[in-house]
Amino acid sequence: MSELNHPDYNEELDHLERTKSYMDHFINEISNKQQHSAGQIKEAYEILDFLDSSQSYITILVNARYLDHSTETVDKVKRAKSSPYFSRIDFRDHRDEEPKSYYIGKLSLFKEDNEPVIIDWRSPIASLYYEGRLGEVSYKAYEGEITGELSLKRQYTIENEELQDFFDVDITTTDELLQASLRGSADNKLKDIVSTIQAEQNQVIRADLNKPLIVQGTAGSGKTTIALHRIAYLIYTYEKSFNPENFMIIAPNKLFLDYISNVLPDLGVEEAKQTTFTSFCFELLEIKEQLTLQDYKLSTLLENYGLTNSEKDLIKWRATFKGSMTFKKLIDNYICQIEQDLLPKEGIELEGYSIMSKDEITTAFMKDYSYLPLFQRIDHIKKKLSTRAKQQKSLIIQSIQSEYEQKIDQARKSENQELGRKNAVALMEERDQKIARVKQGAGKIVSKYTKQFSKKNYLTHYKNLMKTPSLLKKFCPGNIDEEKVNYLSKTAKTLFKHKQLELEDLAPLLYIKANLEGFSTEIESTNVIIDEAQDFSLFQLHTLKYVLNTKNFTLLGDLSQGIHAYRSIKDWETVNNHIFDKEATSLSLQQSYRTTVEIMNLANQILEQSVNDNVPLARPVVRHGKKPENNVYTQIPDLIQDLAETITKLQSSNYNSIAIIGKTMNECETIKQNLQQQRIDLPVLTGSEEDYQAGAVIIPSYATKGLEFDTALIVNLEEEYQKNELDAKLLYVSMTRAMHELYIFNILGKIEFLN
Ligand SMILES: Nc1ncnc2c1ncn2[C@@H]1O[C@H](COP(=O)(O)OP(=O)(O)OP(=O)(O)O)[C@@H](O)[C@H]1O
Numbered sequence: 123m124s125e126l127n128h129p130d131y132n133e134e135l136d137h138l139e140r141t142k143s144y145m146d147h148f149i150n151e152i153s154n155k156q157q158h159s160a161g162q163i164k165e166a167y168e169i170l171d172f173l174d175s176s177q178s179y180i181t182i183l184v185n186a187r188y189l190d191h192s193t194e195t196v197d198k199v200k201r202a203k204s205s206p207y208f209s210r211i212d213f214r215d216h217r218d219e220e221p222k223s224y225y226i227g228k229l230s231l232f233k234e235d236n237e238p239v240i241i242d243w244r245s246p247i248a249s250l251y252y253e254g255r256l257g258e259v260s261y262k263a264y265e266g267e268i269t270g271e272l273s274l275k276r277q278y279t280i281e282n283e284e285l286q287d288f289f290d291v292d293i294t295t296t297d298e299l300l301q302a303s304l305r306g307s308a309d310n311k312l313k314d315i316v317s318t319i320q321a322e323q324n325q326v327i328r329a330d331l332n333k334p335l336i337v338q339g340t341a342g343s344g345k346t347t348i349a350l351h352r353i354a355y356l357i358y359t360y361e362k363s364f365n366p367e368n369f370m371i372i373a374p375n376k377l378f379l380d381y382i383s384n385v386l387p388d389l390g391v392e393e394a395k396q397t398t399f400t401s402f403c404f405e406l407l408e409i410k411e412q413l414t415l416q417d418y419k420l421s422t423l424l425e426n427y428g429l430t431n432s433e434k435d436l437i438k439w440r441a442t443f444k445g446s447m448t449f450k451k452l453i454d455n456y457i458c459q460i461e462q463d464l465l466p467k468e469g470i471e472l473e474g475y476s477i478m479s480k481d482e483i484t485t486a487f488m489k490d491y492s493y494l495p496l497f498q499r500i501d502h503i504k505k506k507l508s509t510r511a512k513q514q515k516s517l518i519i520q521s522i523q524s525e526y527e528q529k530i531d532q533a534r535k536s537e538n539q540e541l542g543r544k545n546a547v548a549l550m551e552e553r554d555q556k557i558a559r560v561k562q563g564a565g566k567i568v569s570k571y572t573k574q575f576s577k578k579n580y581l582t583h584y585k586n587l588m589k590t591p592s593l594l595k596k597f598c599p600g601n602i603d604e605e606k607v608n609y610l611s612k613t614a615k616t617l618f619k620h621k622q623l624e625l626e627d628l629a630p631l632l633y634i635k636a637n638l639e640g641f642s643t644e645i646e647s648t649n650v651i652i653d654e655a656q657d658f659s660l661f662q663l664h665t666l667k668y669v670l671n672t673k674n675f676t677l678l679g680d681l682s683q684g685i686h687a688y689r690s691i692k693d694w695e696t697v698n699n700h701i702f703d704k705e706a707t708s709l710s711l712q713q714s715y716r717t718t719v720e721i722m723n724l725a726n727q728i729l730e731q732s733v734n735d736n737v738p739l740a741r742p743v744v745r746h747g748k749k750p751e752n753n754v755y756t757q758i759p760d761l762i763q764d765l766a767e768t769i770t771k772l773q774s775s776n777y778n779s780i781a782i783i784g785k786t787m788n789e790c791e792t793i794k795q796n797l798q799q800q801r802i803d804l805p806v807l808t809g810s811e812e813d814y815q816a817g818a819v820i821i822p823s824y825a826t827k828g829l830e831f832d833t834a835l836i837v838n839l840e841e842e843y844q845k846n847e848l849d850a851k852l853l854y855v856s857m858t859r860a861m862h863e864l865y866i867f868n869i870l871g872k873i874e875f876l877n
Pocket residue numbers: 300303304313315318319320323339340341342343344345346347348680683715716827828829830858
């Protein structure tokens with residue numbers, strides 16, 4: 123119910139005016155202080171004495187810092203003024219007599235006496251707005267659990283500094299703000315949802331930072347959105363421990379990164395590193411020029427390249443195996459062998475004197491420096507040996523001198539004086555030569571000795587392993603089929619011959635490099651957020667954790683959308699057990715916000731027919747819309763004509779984004795050509811584009827993952843969706859991209875699920 127005639131209406135109008143005028147006052151105050159600071163800087167420059175200017179420098183530094191910081195604050199307050207808050211809660215802390223009103227917005231603003239004007243949505247008490255029901259409630263504050271009574275939850279729509287409307291939320295009312303927000307149209311970018319975060323989402327945002335977090339969320343449940351809000355929350359809550367740069371968002375592709383790009387500055391987290399697994403690996407492996415990534419396994423499996431089912435099974439097996447913890451163990455065994463081969467066969471000696479014994483070097487290698495990659499251990503041992511050789515040199519020389527002194531003395535005391543003299547001279551020469559050899563040798567002996575340590579680089583080692591069936595067999599834990607080993611090795615040889623890698627090679631390569639060489643790039647990320655995590659393999663996740671040396675992971679994914687399930691994880695429990703030693707918090711998001719009840723019901727029917735993931739189906743937020751249209755044809759030209767008409771109609775409607783989804787890239791090309799004959803020319807997206815402008819596009823089903831469009835048109839001309847798990851998931855993903863309308867245009871019998 124709209125509340126413009128609410129008894130509090132005038133009071134709310136007044137409150138908004140008071141808030142805005144306080145914001146103006148705050149901005150003015152800061153501007154005055156800034157002028158003062160600027161004056162102080164100017165003055166300090168004028169009296170700057172270049173010989174003794176420490177005081178002036180301090181003045182300049184302190185004031186410059188203040189100017190920087192305060193400009194940022196003023197900008198934030200100015201930006202917030204057009205809509206200073208979006209909700210209010212009235213809460214009586216049990217320790218107080220009276221309830222207090224808290225207005226919640228995108229920033230905190232306090233009066234000089236610490237009285238809150240606006241409370242940041244990330245502050246502990248704001249949790250009550252997202253999770254609390256009217257009545258007895260509690261929230262976690264910095265000082266512990268606070269209990270009390272929540273007597274009001276009110277939502278506001280404030281635009282351009284004007285109060286448009288407000289609603290009170292109680293147990294029975296629907297969330298008006300949420301409904302209004304979901305009715306909106308999808309432009310090409312994700313938006314922030316701070317005013318409508320739901321209770322289950324709030325729990326994900328505020329989940330304990332010190333434990334890894336795994337979130338299973340159905341399509342459209344807000345995983346991507348919530349992941350970004352979680353970063354904003356963590357930066358706010360742990361501002362002393364983290365900067366935005368310490369966060370890394372790993373997304374499925376570049377198009378997706380563009381899709382989330384708008385919301386990052388709104389949430390103040392644009393400095394977080396945004397990358398894909400492939401880009402991150404290429405950055406650390408430094409192999410851009412030498413090798414290219416070949417990743418068309420899914421399309422190979424989908425498109426009809428004349429492969430038999432058993433050939434397709436082998437391709438799937440290869441991907442599964444290379445992403446498995448068994449393969450990780452195989453690599454571990456191989457690294458152990460490299461380590462053993464590097465162990466010294468003997469100690470290092472100079473002129474018969476020991477510089478370092480074999481045991482001592484082995485201990486340094488296997489124990490003292492065991493925390494370092496193998497080649498870095500060698501470098502440390504080399505340094506240690508050089509220092510030792512330098513120290514020993516003078517001791518050895520001294521000991522040679524005293525040894526020969528005695529010998530020479532004895533020679534001189536010989537009865538045969540002539541012979542004695544000759545012997546003494548010979549001994550002196552021998553001594554001098556020995557000393558010269560020690561002096562010379564001490565410089566060279568270390569590099570000569572360390573030459574025995576072969577430092578073949580990580581790529582050479584990996585290629586060697588993959589190309590040699592006997593090595594694969596030797597290091598594989600448990601039994602592995604001879605035929606499969608040969609197949610693995612044969613495919614690797616073909617790839618390497620063409621200077622190519624496949625996606626599944628990246629984790630082992632990164633892992634081997636981390637163990638042998640380490641990285642030249644400094645890794646700042648201590649918190650990792652992986653979206654679409656269901657597409658990762660255990661080995662990929664393990665490698666990320668190993669390389670980044672942190673357990674601060676937030677994984678968000680949906681097993682029902684696991685279109686790469688042949689190569690990736692099958693359930694979250696295994697991830698928790700293998701990667702996080704069972705320490706992870708597991709949360710689930712079931713409510714879906716993107717699409718209408720009608721579209722979600724149809725999408726759920728597809729899953730029910732073929733997917734058995736034990737994942738609960740999505741529950742759409744109650745928002746009704748047009749029933750999905752299933753248009754079936756027997757002739758392609760008839761289909762294309764109707765499709766063209768629908769696209770034209772949608773383009774002239776209010777919808778910003780329209781996706782024409784083909785199952786595969788080949789199908790997309792066919793759709794494009796057919797539409798061109800109808801004088802509709804649309805771009806085909808692959809997922810690797812750096813940006814997507816709103817409008818109509820043709821896109822293959824697997825590249826739509828994570829994205830959303832106002833309307834989705836699923837088109838089947840030649841390809842089929844058969845009743846198998848992969849096709850069901852592809853169809854499910856495609857259907858759930860639509861926010862408002864879904865159309866299916868298919869040739870009779872091409873979509874078995876709809877027969
Ligand atoms: N609490 C909310 N209030 C308003 N809109 C929401 C809320 N939660 C999610 N949405 C909207 O729902 C849509 C889906 O969100 P998002 O893309 O983050 O979901 P997802 O779980 O990552 O989806 P998928 O797995 O299907 O890609 C977005 O338009 C987002 O703005």
